[in-house]
Amino acid sequence: MTDHADVLIVGGGVIGLTTAYFLAQEGVRVTLIDKGDFGREASWAGAGIIPPGDSRRAIAPIDHLRSLSSEMYPDLSRRLREQTGIDNGYHVCGGLDLVEPGEAFPIEEWRAEGIAFREVMGDALRAVEPGLSPALARAYHLPGMAQVRTPRHVKALLAACEAQGVQLYPHRAATGFVRTGRRIDAVQTEQGPLLAGRFLVTAGAWTDGLVQQVGCRLGVRPVRGQIALLQTDDARQRLILLKGKRYLVPRGDGLVLVGATEEDVGFDARPTASAIAGLLAFAAELVPSLAGAALERCWAGLRPGSPDGLPFLGAVPNCPNLYVAAGHFRAGIQLSPASGRAMTDLLIGREPVVSLKAFRLDRPPAPPIRTAFRS
Known part of the structure; x- marks a missing residue:
């Protein structure tokens, strides 16, 4: 067992990469491993x-x-661009949350948080976003909504981690742990064990398969989300369009993301004809001109769902040097800056930037709570 790090992170998606990035900035020696290429699972598939x-x-x-993640994104994006030359595409574009009959919106939560919004109805909707279908009657305009190009963001994080000395081992799957009593000494891989002082599992939908080996059962499960990418000749659409759990995200260069499904199909990440057809019909329902757009490609990712819709962030009970950051479901990209910062604080013995009590691994089961935004 020759490899040794202060912290070894298992799972190179956006949560693992962001935490590795912040740890390296604190002078921590970090090793990051993944069973495949870094950031190529749910992180790569997200809409951003x-x-x-x-x-x-x-x-x-x-x-x-x-909200803390939202506040961190502008500076994080700027620093990544300066350090790597990679522009992750972060920009504030605004969004329209389209109202369906009988749907309740978290208006009071928006007001309490001071989030800017206004109700838009009838023809005023087409004034805000001209391509919208005339059948759409009501929405809430959120001018502060932003987006990031997820593949570019992952590439920037990976380049920044490498530049800061993070030891990167793709295609090195963790198969178990080497233990002495309650402490973890090493992560076992097919290429041999890797030593470290502390260990963080950020393996997304694959997290439970690892931590169950030390008696920790979280209930993190894979939920397939399918997305289609359209190419249009008309780049006038500016706003993110949200309707229920589905969305259109215009990239500004004629590309439009259409997502996303939620499917409990185990670890099957194959896109299906019926789901993609449903997404294409949804796109044309909102913006009729998209019926003539070219289908550039489609894909699917396995999101890590949790029993109560909240991520798990914290130490594994009865394993003093083993930690987990997983279960972010559809919000991994959205929650990654604050999650990575909080886990960095926890791992270096500092008070976390946000309280992690609600996200602890041994929290009692609870129904999903009402939040200011759907993930």
Whole structure:
């Protein structure tokens, strides 16, 4: 066992990469491993929608995590661009949350947090976004909504980690742990064990398969999300369009992301004809001109769902040097800056930037809570 790090992170998606980045900035020796290429699972597949927020006024713990991440994105994006030359495409573009009959919106939560919004109805909707279908009658305009190009963001994080000396081992799957009593000595891989002082599992939908080996059962499960990418000749659409759990995200260069499904199909990450057809029909329902757009490609990712919709962030009970950051479901990109910062604080013995009590691994089961934004 020759490799040794202060912290070894298992799982190179956006949560693992962001935590490795922040740890390296603190002078921590970090090793990051992944069973495949870094950031190529749910992180690569995400749409990169960043809701607005004010962390000083957020009420629910998950809204505090989301709003702090939103506040961190501009500076994080700037620093990544300066360090790597990679522009992750972060920009504030605004969004329209389209109202369906009988749907309740978290208006009071938005007001309490000081989030700017206004109700838009009838023809005023087409004035805000001209390509919208005339059948759409009502929406809330959120001018502070932003987006990031997720593949570019992952590439920037990976390049920054490498530049800061993080030891990167793709295609090195963790198969178990080497233990002495309650402490973890090493992560076992097919290429041999890797030593470290502390260990963090950020393996997304694959997290439970590892931590169950030390008696920790979280209930993190894979939820397939399918996305289609359209190419149009008309780049006039500016706003992110949200309707229920689905969305259109215009990239500004004629590309439009259409997502996303939620499917409990185990670890099957194959896109299906019926789901993609449903997404294409949804796109044309919102913006009729998209019926003539070219289908550039489609893909699917396995999101890490949790029993109560909240991520797990914290130490594994009865394993003093083993930690988990997983279960972010559809909000991994959106919550990654604050999650990575909080886990860095925890791993170096500093008070976390946000309270992690609501996200602890041994929390009692609870129904999903009402939040300011759908993930």
